Amino acid sequence: MSPKKITVTAAVVASLALTATACNSGSSSSSSTKIGLSISTLNNPFFVQLKAGASAEAKKEGVDLTVTDAQNDASQQANLVQNFISQNVKAIILNPVDSDAAAPSVKSANKAKIPVVAVDRTVNKGTVATTVASDNIAGGKLAAKTIADQLGGKGSILVLQGTAGTSAANEREQGFTEGLQAYPGIKVVASQPADFDRTKGLDVTTNLLQAHSGITGIFAANDEMALGAIKALGSKAGKSVKVVGFDGTPDGLAAVKAGTLSASVAQQPSELGKLAVQNAVKASKGEKVTNPVKVPVKVVTSANVASFSS
Numbered sequence: 001m002s003p004k005k006i007t008v009t010a011a012v013v014a015s016l017a018l019t020a021t022a023c024n025s026g027s028s029s030s031s032s033t034k035i036g037l038s039i040s041t042l043n044n045p046f047f048v049q050l051k052a053g054a055s056a057e058a059k060k061e062g063v064d065l066t067v068t069d070a071q072n073d074a075s076q077q078a079n080l081v082q083n084f085i086s087q088n089v090k091a092i093i094l095n096p097v098d099s100d101a102a103a104p105s106v107k108s109a110n111k112a113k114i115p116v117v118a119v120d121r122t123v124n125k126g127t128v129a130t131t132v133a134s135d136n137i138a139g140g141k142l143a144a145k146t147i148a149d150q151l152g153g154k155g156s157i158l159v160l161q162g163t164a165g166t167s168a169a170n171e172r173e174q175g176f177t178e179g180l181q182a183y184p185g186i187k188v189v190a191s192q193p194a195d196f197d198r199t200k201g202l203d204v205t206t207n208l209l210q211a212h213s214g215i216t217g218i219f220a221a222n223d224e225m226a227l228g229a230i231k232a233l234g235s236k237a238g239k240s241v242k243v244v245g246f247d248g249t250p251d252g253l254a255a256v257k258a259g260t261l262s263a264s265v266a267q268q269p270s271e272l273g274k275l276a277v278q279n280a281v282k283a284s285k286g287e288k289v290t291n292p293v294k295v296p297v298k299v300v301t302s303a304n305v306a307s308f309s310s
Helices: 003-029 045-059 074-086 103-111 136-150 168-181 200-209 223-236 250-256 271-285
Strands: 034-039 062-071 091-092 116-119 130-134 157-159 186-193 217-220 242-245 263-266 293-295 298-300
Touching: 034 045, 034 074, 034 271, 045 062, 045 186, 045 271, 062 074, 062 186, 074 091, 074 103, 091 103, 091 242, 091 271, 116 271, 116 293, 130 136, 130 168, 130 271, 136 168, 136 186, 136 242, 136 298, 157 168, 157 200, 157 223, 168 186, 186 200, 200 223, 217 223, 223 242, 223 250, 223 263, 223 293, 242 250, 250 263
Parallel strands: 034 062, 034 091, 091 116, 116 130, 130 293, 157 186, 157 217, 217 242, 242 263
Antiparallel strands: 263 298
């Protein structure tokens, strides 16, 4: 090869190297804001939708969102949040497994000056920038009115509670209990946790029906438990026994269409995820955010379910 060709080749190689370096440095300099999202469990359609809403908004805003699944284990969630802190994320979105157990993690983030946005469930103690959640107390009251209307103001019912220690379970039960005070003809004969889980909803309902076979209604604090209850009821579901759920998940809406689920208090999980990311981005920039952020709920029945279906 002639000296001239060697010189040209070297120049081309050098040019390519400079181009590659420029691309890499450009990618690094324009790196997006890193935000961590810890979800209590992804073994639940509601939280899958919440994740989808968060991911879509993160993509829209150019945010690098890392999502972790705590698998309903408070200790595991604490470790995951600590990892976010170690990675120096700009903000953390936390959907607590347990509202009390999450406090130390939030306090650790506070010390590291990393803003925390709670989503769907509050955190007891520790400082969060905001809590983005449905109005669960109002939703519980709507559920009470709905089941009372379905039963004509009289009947005996079972209540399937959510996971103990979560604000969502506490607030829905509070709202439901307060709402029922207006209907003295409705009597709660048994109330038991089923942990927001469909299989547990089936098992708990099956057991409770052995002692309370004459019930006329069931309120379940989420659709997953309601769907489990429906399976336990068999042909009675939606007919001799009215079932009211909470969430408005796709499976819940399908059950409302089928007539086995009498109603569901619909949340907007995708909207919760979207708003959580928006507020986390604001908080990461030191901007002021509204606290709390309440997302409306609405009762879905056979009369309006078509407007909720995609």
